[in-house]
Amino acid sequence: MGRIxxxxxxDGRNYCGFQRQKNGISVQEKLEDALKEIYxxxxxxxxxxxxxxxxxxxxxxxxxxxxxxxEVKKIPIALNTFLPYDISVISAKKVNSDFNARFSxxxxxxxxxxxxxxVRNPLLxxxxxxxxxxxxxLMKKAARFIEGEHDFKCFMASGSPVKDTVRTxxxxxxxxxxxxxxxxxxGNGFLYNMVRIIAGTLVYAGSGKIAPESVKDIILSKDRxxxxxxxxxxxxxxxxxFYK
Amino acid sequence: MGRIxxxxxxDGRNYCGFQRQKNGISVQEKLEDALKEIYxxxxxxxxxxxxxxxxxxxxxxxxxxxxxxxEVKKIPIALNTFLPYDISVISAKKVNSDFNARFSxxxxxxxxxxxxxxVRNPLLxxxxxxxxxxxxxLMKKAARFIEGEHDFKCFMASGSPVKDTVRTxxxxxxxxxxxxxxxxxxGNGFLYNMVRIIAGTLVYAGSGKIAPESVKDIILSKDRxxxxxxxxxxxxxxxxxFYK
Numbered sequence: 001m002g003r004i005x006x007x008x009x010x011d012g013r014n015y016c017g018f019q020r021q022k023n024g025i026s027v028q029e030k031l032e033d034a035l036k037e038i039y040x041x042x043x044x045x046x047x048x049x050x051x052x053x054x055x056x057x058x059x060x061x062x063x064x065x066x067x068x069x070x071e072v073k074k075i076p077i078a079l080n081t082f083l084p085y086d087i088s089v090i091s092a093k094k095v096n097s098d099f100n101a102r103f104s105x106x107x108x109x110x111x112x113x114x115x116x117x118x119v120r121n122p123l124l125x126x127x128x129x130x131x132x133x134x135x136x137x138l139m140k141k142a143a144r145f146i147e148g149e150h151d152f153k154c155f156m157a158s159g160s161p162v163k164d165t166v167r168t169x170x171x172x173x174x175x176x177x178x179x180x181x182x183x184x185x186x187g188n189g190f191l192y193n194m195v196r197i198i199a200g201t202l203v204y205a206g207s208g209k210i211a212p213e214s215v216k217d218i219i220l221s222k223d224r225x226x227x228x229x230x231x232x233x234x235x236x237x238x239x240x241x242f243y244k
Numbered sequence: 245m246g247r248i249x250x251x252x253x254x255d256g257r258n259y260c261g262f263q264r265q266k267n268g269i270s271v272q273e274k275l276e277d278a279l280k281e282i283y284x285x286x287x288x289x290x291x292x293x294x295x296x297x298x299x300x301x302x303x304x305x306x307x308x309x310x311x312x313x314x315e316v317k318k319i320p321i322a323l324n325t326f327l328p329y330d331i332s333v334i335s336a337k338k339v340n341s342d343f344n345a346r347f348s349x350x351x352x353x354x355x356x357x358x359x360x361x362x363v364r365n366p367l368l369x370x371x372x373x374x375x376x377x378x379x380x381x382l383m384k385k386a387a388r389f390i391e392g393e394h395d396f397k398c399f400m401a402s403g404s405p406v407k408d409t410v411r412t413x414x415x416x417x418x419x420x421x422x423x424x425x426x427x428x429x430x431g432n433g434f435l436y437n438m439v440r441i442i443a444g445t446l447v448y449a450g451s452g453k454i455a456p457e458s459v460k461d462i463i464l465s466k467d468r469x470x471x472x473x474x475x476x477x478x479x480x481x482x483x484x485x486f487y488k
Contacts, residue, residue, distance in 0.1 A: 009367060011369065076362075077362070088365060090363055118321070119332055119333065119334055119335075120324065120332045121332060122253050123255065123300060123370060237367070
């Protein structure tokens with residue numbers, strides 16, 4: 001028996017999210033189905049965290065325990081044979097039994113991508129389309145107020161049961177390449193819809209709806225209503241999970 | 245009455261091709277449905293050429309004739325309101341009545357994209373996956389033999405009824421960015437599956453299955469069986485149509 005860490009990439013647009021659910025097809029279900037094919041037994045995976053319906057991942061991390069019947073370096077190709085085309089295991093590695101994809105995670109980076117052009121672009125399916133010209137300088141100014149340890153209740157979907165809403169955001173980096181604006185957010189943990197609401201708030205700043213400095217007050221208010229809209233899920237992607 | 249030139253982008257993976265067909269949903273059908281919505285009459289479009297099932301476009305060109313009820317610069321957004329999310333009108337321009345999207349076209353550029361990595365990447369849906377390491381230098385050498393005016397019968401899908409198989413390929417440029425190899429092909433016209441077979445032949449050269457120089461003999465043989473495999477449609481994209 002041993003513990004395996006997988007890095008997983010998926011197009012989340014066809015799934016109800018990472019986590020197994022009764023109503024809908026999840027990435028977890030597809031992955032555990034593939035594991036059953038290659039190990040001939042029921043294996044449950046633990047992920048670094050759930051991603052929501054429609055959200056993609058370049059570097060989701062999961063762990064599971066299994067016997068040694070398959071050489072570790074052959075696990076990705078073995079699993080990919082049984083996984084649908086929109087899910088791919090990038091790598092597999094043997095880890096100590098105290099490694100836990102969820103509890104050992106130190107920080108995570110998400111990217112929210114916006115295609116900022118008057119008309120949409122069907123060849124950029126992992127970008128949200130935003131037609132009004134965004135001022136990147138204003139977005140960068142606003143982003144500075146998000147970095148640090150704060151009570152981020154204002155950036156949590158209303159109705160979420162989470163009580164402790166203090167998180168540390170290590171960095172919010174905004175990059176522009178052609179018409180694509182990418183918002184990279186790295187933090188020690190994220191509240192429900194947090195990155196999508198951060199993206200929506202930065203879009204407000206970038207389009208002049210709010211002053212960049214007002215982000216400070218929005219955070220202090222702890223009121224979801226003061227923050228920007230929840231941007232659509234297809235623009236969000238879990239880039240990387242960091243461990244010690 | 246006037247003639248309008250549209251530039252159109254689409255994710256072709258959900259369509260039976262550009263051209264209207266009895267069995268399957270085409271881009272043309274969706275576009276003409278949207279034109280009917282905004283002009284309240286049946287309008288037929290003429291495209292620069294058909295793209296095959298599953299093939300995408302960044303810059304397909306079509307023309308159609310219509311009355312002046314909609315300001316030209318508002319046509320893209322008006323049409324995009326009625327088009328599905330995987331089709332987008334990028335621009336509209338009034339042109340002379342002697343402009344014909346098909347017959348006025350001087351040359352076209354296609355790109356064939358290959359994700360060259362041991363495991364597939366679901367976040368690159370417009371790339372074909374090829375797991376064996378490709379030698380770009382060999383591909384570039386092979387590409388040189390394709391450029392020029394030749395009888396390209398060897399690169400035409402067998403069974404195609406086209407008699408005159410002489411075309412001019414102005415350039416075959418190969419670029420590598422990370423693990424993505426892009427083959428840009430510009431020519432005055434293309435035979436059925438020609439770019440996909442060229443890509444397959446260059447993949448043979450890049451993986452050492454054939455010598456780069458043998459491409460010259462493959463072309464001279466005029467025999468489809470000597471060329472590489474027809475690469476899958478999802479890697480192909482019509483980039484640009486050039487007019488005088």
